[in-house]
Amino acid sequence: xxxxxxxxxxFVFLISFAQESINFENATxxxxxxxxxxxxxxxxxxxxxxxxxxxxxxxxxxxxxxxVKEYFNANFINARFDMEKGEGRDIAMKYQVRSYPxxxxxxxxxxxxxxxxxxxxxxxxxxxxxxxxxxxLATGNxxxxxxxxxxxxxxxxxxxxxxxxxxxxxxxxxxxxxxKGKKDQQLTRDDVGMLLYFVKxxxxxxxxxxxxxxxxxVKEMSxxxxxxxxxxxxxxxxxxxxxxxxxxxxxxxxFYKNAIPLVGKTEAETALNRMKVIYYPNVGNYKExxxxxxxxxxxxxxxxxxxxxxxxxxxxxxxDDMTSLKQAEEWAEKSVxxxxxxxxxxxxxxxxxxxxxxxxAKMYAEMSKNLAEQQGKDSSAATQLLQKLx
Numbered sequence: 001x002x003x004x005x006x007x008x009x010x011f012v013f014l015i016s017f018a019q020e021s022i023n024f025e026n027a028t029x030x031x032x033x034x035x036x037x038x039x040x041x042x043x044x045x046x047x048x049x050x051x052x053x054x055x056x057x058x059x060x061x062x063x064x065x066x067x068v069k070e071y072f073n074a075n076f077i078n079a080r081f082d083m084e085k086g087e088g089r090d091i092a093m094k095y096q097v098r099s100y101p102x103x104x105x106x107x108x109x110x111x112x113x114x115x116x117x118x119x120x121x122x123x124x125x126x127x128x129x130x131x132x133x134x135x136x137l138a139t140g141n142x143x144x145x146x147x148x149x150x151x152x153x154x155x156x157x158x159x160x161x162x163x164x165x166x167x168x169x170x171x172x173x174x175x176x177x178x179x180k181g182k183k184d185q186q187l188t189r190d191d192v193g194m195l196l197y198f199v200k201x202x203x204x205x206x207x208x209x210x211x212x213x214x215x216x217x218v219k220e221m222s223x224x225x226x227x228x229x230x231x232x233x234x235x236x237x238x239x240x241x242x243x244x245x246x247x248x249x250x251x252x253x254x255f256y257k258n259a260i261p262l263v264g265k266t267e268a269e270t271a272l273n274r275m276k277v278i279y280y281p282n283v284g285n286y287k288e289x290x291x292x293x294x295x296x297x298x299x300x301x302x303x304x305x306x307x308x309x310x311x312x313x314x315x316x317x318x319x320d321d322m323t324s325l326k327q328a329e330e331w332a333e334k335s336v337x338x339x340x341x342x343x344x345x346x347x348x349x350x351x352x353x354x355x356x357x358x359x360x361a362k363m364y365a366e367m368s369k370n371l372a373e374q375q376g377k378d379s380s381a382a383t384q385l386l387q388k389l390x
Contacts, residue, residue, distance in 0.1 A: 020064060020069065021059070021063040021064045021069065022044075022046075022063045022068065022069055022072045022073060022078050023069075023072075023073045023078055024046070024078045024079060024080045025077060025078060025079050027079075028087065029079070029081070029087055029091060032077055032079045033106070033108055033109070033110050034108070035077050036077040036106070036107070036108040037107075037108025037109070038108075039077065040108075041075065041076055041077050041108075042075075042076055042077070042105050042106060042107055042113060042132060042133065042137060043076065043077045043078075043079055043104070043105070043106040043107075043108075044072055044076035044077070044078045044079070044103065044104075044105055044129065044132075045078075045079045045080070045081065045091075045103070045104040045105075045106065046058070046063075046078075046079070046080045046081075046101055046103060047081060047083045047088070047091070047092065047095075047097045047100065047101060047102040047103070047104060048080065048081075048082060048083065048100055048101045049082060049083055049084050049100045050082055050084070050085075052100040052101060054100070054101060054118065054119035055100050055101040057119055058101055058119060058120070058125075062120065062121070062122060062125055065122050067122060067126060068122060068125060068126060071126055071129055071130075072129060075129070075133050076105075076129070076133070083097050083100065083102070095112060095115075099117050099118070100117070101117060101118070101119070102115065102116075102117045103115065103116045103117060103128065105129075105132035105137075107137060107141075109141065111141060111142065112162060113132060113134075113137040113142055113158065113162070114128070114131065114132040114137075114158055114161075114162060115162065116128050131154065131158060132158070134152070134154050134155055134158070136150065136152060136155050137155070137158070142155070142158075142159050142162075143159075143170065146159060146170075146173075146174060146177075151177060151181055153178065153181055153182075156174050156175075156177055156178040156181070157178060157194075159171070159174045160174045160175050160178060160194060164197065171198070172198045172204075172206075175194060175195070175197075175198040175206060176198075176205050176206060178194075179191075179195060179206060179209045186216060187213055187216040187217065187220075189220050192216070192217050192220045192221070195209060195210060195213075195217075196210075196229060199229075199233055200233070200236055201233060201234075201236050201237055202233060202234055207233060210229075210230075210233070214226065228274075231263050231267050231270075231271050232271060234262045234263055235258075235259045235262055235263060235268070235271060238254075238255060238258040238259045238262070239255070239271075239275055241254065241258070242254045242255035242258075243279075248283050248285065249285070249288065250272070250275065250276060250279070250288075252272065255268070255272055256268055256272070259271065259272070269295075270296070273292045273293075273295045273296035274296060276288060276289065276291075276292030276296070277289060277292050277293050277296050277297075277311070280292060281314055286314070286318040286319065289314065289318075290315070290318075290319050290321070290324055293311050293314075293315070294324060294327060297311055297327075297331065300330060300331060300334060305334050305335040305338045306335065308331035308332075308334055308335060309331065309332060309335040309343075309344050309347060311328065311331055312328045312329075312331040312332040312335070312347050312348075312351060313347050315327075315328035315331075315351065316328065316332075316347055316350040316351045316354065317350075320354070322355060325351055325354055325355050326355065328351050329348070329351050329352070329355060332344060332347050332348040332351055333348060335347075335348075336348050336364075340367065340371065341371060342368050342369075342371040342372035342375060342377050342379070342382070343368075345364045345365075345367045345368040345371060346364070346365065346368035346381060346382050346385070348364045349361045349362075349363075349364035349365040349367075349368060349382070349385055350385065352364060353385065353388075353389065358389060361385070361389055362386065362389045365382050365385045365386045365389060366382075366386065368381075368382040369382035369383055369386065
């Protein structure tokens with residue numbers, strides 16, 4: 001009997017040990033912040049919801065991992081709040097938590113020094129923690145530190161990311177200091193993305209970085225795409241001014257008058273049509289979109305099949321002119337020839353239906369339905385089209 005009790009005790013112990021996780025504080029938010037301030041640490045907060053699947057997977061698969069427990073317990077005051085209950089509702093509102101799980105790294109004053117979200121593997125989860133765990137962030141206000149001249153690269157990169165959407169002007173100033181410090185260092189892919197985000201015109205100081213570091217940048221993108229960015233940067237102000245805010249229509253005459261001296265006639269024409277195919281569908285002006293798309297995608301072989309398929313989809317939904325639909329047929333066919341998917345075969349079927357090619361429409365609608373069912377996707381749209389074609 002004694003042996004049996006010992007075995008049971010050991011079993012229970014092992015189960016308990018296996019369930020150990022990050023040491024989350026059982027305290028109010030105010031108490032957690034006070035403790036972080038006393039110990040000069042950041043708060044790591046897991047913002048979850050009771051119904052959230054990825055939240056449960058993080059709790060089950062990631063939080064109990066030895067490396068995760070060790071790092072988070074040693075470096076942070078850890079907290080968990082259900083963002084839809086009790087105090088969590090106020091926290092969610094204060095920090096604009098809209099997706100779960102959300103991870104907040106806060107200093108003792110409750111200021112966000114880093115924010116992330118979603119299910120993560122062990123390495124990525126520890127990596128964001130290490131990025132947040134910069135000693136500068138635990139004891140000082142990030143914006144005040146920046147104003148005092150702080151130039152630590154990791155600090156600047158984090159401050160840039162945290163303010164890119166909420167305080168663009170601050171983030172832009174931070175980016176200028178960051179890239180000035182990268183003068184003699186290789187630019188990473190993330191660096192290139194950040195640089196492009198903060199370059200809006202040739203008058204921006206980062207534009208000179210864009211020009212000087214062309215060799216690094218074209219390692220991450222084709223030279224053709226680099227040149228497209230260059231054109232867009234040069235004429236970005238012209239683009240903004242050419243849009244009539246009252247009518248929602250782009251003023252071609254104004255655009256060409258001001259853009260051609262900057263980039264030349266050919267580049268100006270391409271840029272204008274590219275602007276139109278992005279802008280007009282978003283405001284529902286499909287008449288103007290149709291004209292712009294036919295010009296922009298005139299040489300279809302110059303474009304990726306997925307981009308052409310998107311244009312074909314818009315035509316299948318909103319355009320009735322037969323000549324235009326014939327062009328959309330070619331765009332959709334190019335995508336289907338590359339690889340047949342439930343999506344592109346459906347779009348091609350819709351266009352064939354509108355151009356009167358009923359047999360072809362039925363064949364590709366059947367194909368779309370079968371592909372969708374094989375892949376566990378929704379096949380209802382293809383089914384409805386087939387019923388219409390009977």
